Amino acid sequence: xxxxxxxxxxxxxxxxxxxxxxxxxxxxxxxxxxxxxxxxxxxxxxxxxxxxxxxxxxxxxxxxxxxxxxxxxxxxxxxxxxxxxxxxxxxxxxxxxxxxxxxxxxxxxxxxxxxxxxxxxxxxxxxxxxxxxxxxxxxxxxxxxxxxxxxxxxx
Numbered sequence: 001x002x003x004x005x006x007x008x009x010x011x012x013x014x015x016x017x018x019x020x021x022x023x024x025x026x027x028x029x030x031x032x033x034x035x036x037x038x039x040x041x042x043x044x045x046x047x048x049x050x051x052x053x054x055x056x057x058x059x060x061x062x063x064x065x066x067x068x069x070x071x072x073x074x075x076x077x078x079x080x081x082x083x084x085x086x087x088x089x090x091x092x093x094x095x096x097x098x099x100x101x102x103x104x105x106x107x108x109x110x111x112x113x114x115x116x117x118x119x120x121x122x123x124x125x126x127x128x129x130x131x132x133x134x135x136x137x138x139x140x141x142x143x144x145x146x147x148x149x150x151x152x153x154x155x
């Protein structure tokens with residue numbers, strides 16, 4: 001008896017479940033790494049998003065898939081401790097950009113350095129070509145998701 005392979009449509013919910021499981025494991029790992037340098041996973045995520053290019057709090061929230069209020073709370077803490085600052089946004093007067101200060105970049109560098117060993121151990125578990133293919137596949141999946149359910153315009 002030949003068993004038909006599951007349809008792509010039937011596999012999608014399995015992929016979603018796997019992504020959620022992986023996200024949970026990565027958050028656990030991120031919390032453990034962040035604790036080693038006196039940070040939290042949430043602060044790490046916000047600092048990483050702010051470091052890439054100027055973003056507003058709502059933009060960072062959309063990137064991270066969390067509430068604006070949660071990012072606002074973390075951003076205000078980063079500003080209060082001198083790790084970030086708000087800069088004028090020429091496109092939106094009431095929604096400034098969150099940018100890292102030297103202190104914030106230093107904290108992000110320490111977090112990245114603390115994570116390198118774990119990333120290296122994880123990378124050794126898969127062939128390099130598989131890691132590259134996985135990353136490309138995830139980016140294509142994200143692009144497809146954005147095509148059928150676009151992210152609202154950023155402010």
